Amino acid sequence: MIERRTVLGMLGAATLVAGCSSRAGVGRGIIAIIMPPYDNPFFRAQAEASRDRxxxxxxxPLMLVHxxxxxxxxxxxxxxxxxxxxxIILDNAGxxxxxxxxRRAKAAGVPSFLIDRELNVRGVAISQIVSNNYQGAQIGAEAFVAAMAxxxxxxxxxxxxxDTNATIRSEGFHAILDQYPDxxxxxxxxxxxxxxxxxxKMESMLQANPQIKGVICGNDTMAMGAWAALKAAGRTDVIVVGFDGSDDVKQSILSGGIxxxxxxxxSRQARMAVDQADAYLRTGSTGQPEKQLVDCVLIVPSNAAKLSNFDMRA
Structure with a gap:
């Protein structure tokens, strides 16, 4: 039996490809957009922003899900x-x-422009546009510390x-959290x-440690899972902080949950990658360094209403 997320990824890819049909075969050639599964709204937002740009x-756009x-x-x-x-616009699988x-694509004359997840080498991709995960983790940890008093x-x-991002975010969290001995x-x-x-995992951690006062999460999908388990256990007093900026977590923040x-x-990073691919194809240069860090933004009740589909409205 095909795994659920694979099915969802196939369905999502079909939906996104359907949106390309009016321009298919017209214009300046194919840009392949290769993403993780669309059942995660973060990856769907990237795919849609890349496709539209x-x-x-x-x-x-040639939409593919790995x-x-x-x-x-x-x-x-x-x-x-x-x-x-x-x-190729790519959010990579490792x-x-x-x-x-x-490297094989580069040798074939097809340049790659990475978003979200970086490679562990330089000089293979043309651009690697990633969130400043360490900076983002630190501001998230500061909010967590304040909420935990x-x-x-x-x-x-x-x-x-x-995933490199998992390690970087955890290190960023602990750069702040470990300063507080209590x-x-x-x-x-x-x-x-x-x-x-x-x-x-939240269920088992709560059973083993019923005194838990807070949970800090490496992404919003895990934060939503943790919050659901805490609600089911009647522990909505536990402080939860996530990472990504999803609309689901926005709604939870606005309703007094996470x-x-x-x-x-x-979404902005995805558009940047397509713009840089276009510039490179036209001029041979993006005008930017390969590695580009985009700072993250803390989302709390006072600014959550401005968040939409992983972008901030003015």
Whole structure:
């Protein structure tokens, strides 16, 4: 049986591709847009922003979903090369596992422009546009410390261990949290960016540590899973802080649930990547360094209403 997220990814890809049909085959060639599964709204927002910007610039978007599978991603990069793609926009399936495929595309004359997740080498992709995860984690941790009144036992839900972002965010959290001796880490587990896993991990952590006062999460999907488990246990007194800036967490913040999140403006980064691909294809240069960090924004009740689809409205 095909896994649920794969099915959702296929359906999401079909929906996004359907949106390209009016421009298909017209204009300046194909840009391949290769993303993780669309059942995560963060990745869907990136895909939509990339697609829309590519269409606006006259390209035909080729929408592909790698399901966080490096082997499948490699096949999709080969597909992009075979289809004659002018460029690849990629949120990759592993910092190390992706390098060979991106290098292969480069050798074939197809430049890659990465967003969200970086490679562990430079000089293979043309651009790597990522959120300043360390800075974002620090401002999220500062909000968490304030909500915790600088003391009490807390738990941490960490993202997928193979993802560089998971490590950077956890390090950023602890650069702040570890300065407060009265904050006590009592549990730390990976929930692989998954809401379902976060729910189960939160249940087990709460059973083992019923005194938990707060939970800091490496992304909003895990924060939503943790919050659902806490609500089911009657523990809405527990402070939860997330990371991403999803609309689901925005609604929770506005209704007095999750305390805060950190917006990484993925839609803007996706548009930046397409703009830089276009500039590179036209002029041979993006005018920017390869590695580009985009600062994150703390989202709390006072500014949450301005958040929409991983962007801040003016």
């Amino acid at each position: 590519a269409k606006a610039l006259g390209y035909e 399901d966080d599978d490096a082997s499948k991603q490699s096949e999709m990069i080969d597909t992009a090369i075979a289809r004659g793609a002018k460029a 910092a190390a596992a992706t390098v060979a495929a991106v 600088e003391k009490g036992p807390y738990a941490e839900l960490v993202g997928r261990e193979a 904050l006590k880490s009592v549990a730390r587990q990976s929930a692989n960016w998954s809401q379902t896993e976060a729910y189960a 305390r805060a999140t950190v917006l990484q403006p993925c």
